[in-house]
Amino acid sequence: MSIKNTIGKRKGAIELSLGFIVTVVFAVVLLSLAIVWLRGMFANIDVVAVDLTTQAQEEIGKTFSETTSNFAVRPARPDVTRGTSLKVQAGIKNNDPSGKTLRYVVNIKAGNTNTQVTKEEMTKWITQTTETAAGPNQIAYRDVVITIPQSAETGAYMFDVFACASETSGLDPATCDTTSNNLWGVPQTLTVNVKSS
Numbered sequence: 001m002s003i004k005n006t007i008g009k010r011k012g013a014i015e016l017s018l019g020f021i022v023t024v025v026f027a028v029v030l031l032s033l034a035i036v037w038l039r040g041m042f043a044n045i046d047v048v049a050v051d052l053t054t055q056a057q058e059e060i061g062k063t064f065s066e067t068t069s070n071f072a073v074r075p076a077r078p079d080v081t082r083g084t085s086l087k088v089q090a091g092i093k094n095n096d097p098s099g100k101t102l103r104y105v106v107n108i109k110a111g112n113t114n115t116q117v118t119k120e121e122m123t124k125w126i127t128q129t130t131e132t133a134a135g136p137n138q139i140a141y142r143d144v145v146i147t148i149p150q151s152a153e154t155g156a157y158m159f160d161v162f163a164c165a166s167e168t169s170g171l172d173p174a175t176c177d178t179t180s181n182n183l184w185g186v187p188q189t190l191t192v193n194v195k196s197s
Helices: 003-043 053-066 119-123
Strands: 048-051 071-074 079-081 084-093 102-113 132-134 139-148 155-166 188-195
Touching (some): 084 132, 084 188
């Protein structure tokens, strides 16, 4: 083997190694930029979803099996941080003595708070539910969604939750209140404890 061939092979090996190193460095730089970009995107997300559905349905089922209650909201006193979209459950047990399938609607209203936040502002945090149905001795569940903004003061926020029943569809949540003729069960209070972090 000649000296020229040996030098040529070494030069080719060095060129290949430098090309590989440049490619790896370039890939690492791109990966770093992508990570920084993703962190920036996720930092701008204001609302964190907290879904307590499974835990809540288990608690409601236990409440209905151990008591004569036919309407419950669980958990009743959740702790959340600001910037949270909280989902708890309202459970409705159809224990109608005549054994009919009934339609139900749940209404949520802003109640008292130990902060300076007004009821009008708290009302904006509420996502109203839609109508549902339950057959004899069945349980229907409705989401109760309260979205706490980042600007909310820390403290306790109470929401009044009502259920109303009808044999026909077309129930309006806004008409369901403590004075309604078709009020179902005992109105519940959901107390959301908002913490800073």
